[in-house]
Amino acid sequence: MRIQKSKFRILIFLWIPLLLIGSLISCKNGEKSELSHQMNMEEKVVVEKVTLPAFGNLVEVKTTGMNFILPDEIPSGWTTFRYSNESPLTHFMLIDKLPVYKGKQITYADFENIPPVFRDAMDLINTGKNDEGFAEFRRLPEWFAQIIFSGGVGLVSPGETAQTTVYVQPGTYVIECYVKTGGIFHPMTKQLDVRQDLLNETPPVPTLNMAISKEGGIEMHETPTAGLHTIAVQYKDQGPHEHFLGHDVHLARLEKDTNLDELNSWMTWTTPEGLNTPAPVTFLGGAQEMPEGNTAYITVNLKSGSYAWVAEVPNPASKNMLKTFTVSRDETVRIGGGKD
Numbered sequence: 001m002r003i004q005k006s007k008f009r010i011l012i013f014l015w016i017p018l019l020l021i022g023s024l025i026s027c028k029n030g031e032k033s034e035l036s037h038q039m040n041m042e043e044k045v046v047v048e049k050v051t052l053p054a055f056g057n058l059v060e061v062k063t064t065g066m067n068f069i070l071p072d073e074i075p076s077g078w079t080t081f082r083y084s085n086e087s088p089l090t091h092f093m094l095i096d097k098l099p100v101y102k103g104k105q106i107t108y109a110d111f112e113n114i115p116p117v118f119r120d121a122m123d124l125i126n127t128g129k130n131d132e133g134f135a136e137f138r139r140l141p142e143w144f145a146q147i148i149f150s151g152g153v154g155l156v157s158p159g160e161t162a163q164t165t166v167y168v169q170p171g172t173y174v175i176e177c178y179v180k181t182g183g184i185f186h187p188m189t190k191q192l193d194v195r196q197d198l199l200n201e202t203p204p205v206p207t208l209n210m211a212i213s214k215e216g217g218i219e220m221h222e223t224p225t226a227g228l229h230t231i232a233v234q235y236k237d238q239g240p241h242e243h244f245l246g247h248d249v250h251l252a253r254l255e256k257d258t259n260l261d262e263l264n265s266w267m268t269w270t271t272p273e274g275l276n277t278p279a280p281v282t283f284l285g286g287a288q289e290m291p292e293g294n295t296a297y298i299t300v301n302l303k304s305g306s307y308a309w310v311a312e313v314p315n316p317a318s319k320n321m322l323k324t325f326t327v328s329r330d331e332t333v334r335i336g337g338g339k340d
């Protein structure tokens, strides 16, 4: 991540966490049995069939348990990831570009050494030993700080399908989800290789535009109307927040009884309750973290109702990164700023 400059580099190296996660499966009894139970559940999740326009190369991704089902190799260029969550838990798919470190391509096998670090750290954090927990991140290899978070589909609730288009460069990648269940990061990682291809060089044409930055938070440039939209999400800047990760954007559907304070505090992985399922809202996708200057495109069919854009950062409301809006039946919209 080119995130950063020296001052943050050490922090990131120490923790950067998240990302990670991937696979963390812990060995703690009660938690492990709960997670195993959920992993083995054969609960049928009905996915609403949607037909959304795709841009560039279409890659269908499916989750039926603690897994990612998608091709092992895809072409480079503009790529639409259509992510179907057919499992009973909330997930996302973050695309990590593995670095070439000291002349050697970091591989999926190298990456598999990362999740145990996060598992051990979270075990300590869950028991109130924050300092000891964060100290575990000193075990991370130096190359870990050079992973580039390259976008992906935001949080998706069970039974939902979401779609995000990003430009993928040739390289070696890992797809991961670090949502937690029973306090344990999901053991979800999948290798993905991207080969050079020159066919998909035309970006999508958006119907709506938004930007996200530390300076301005989430900024919607137009008022959303009901119907099909492709929303450009521009990363005006990028950099680590208190949880050592950068910002991203997720779309949540709000109900009458949705507690925005609960949503606000759920959005950080560094607390035992944060990012732990079940999620407090229905998530409809979004755009994962990308380096400054990149743009991701979210394609969504907006129905009338109340929604929020929210970033996976600590206390997003305080950073103008929890923005509510309403799409009304007559297709007019009221944009709110936060929790009102």
Ligand SMILES: [Cu+2]
Pocket (backbone or CB within 6 Å): 090, 091, 092, 177, 178, 179, 186, 188
């Ligand atoms: Cu997950």
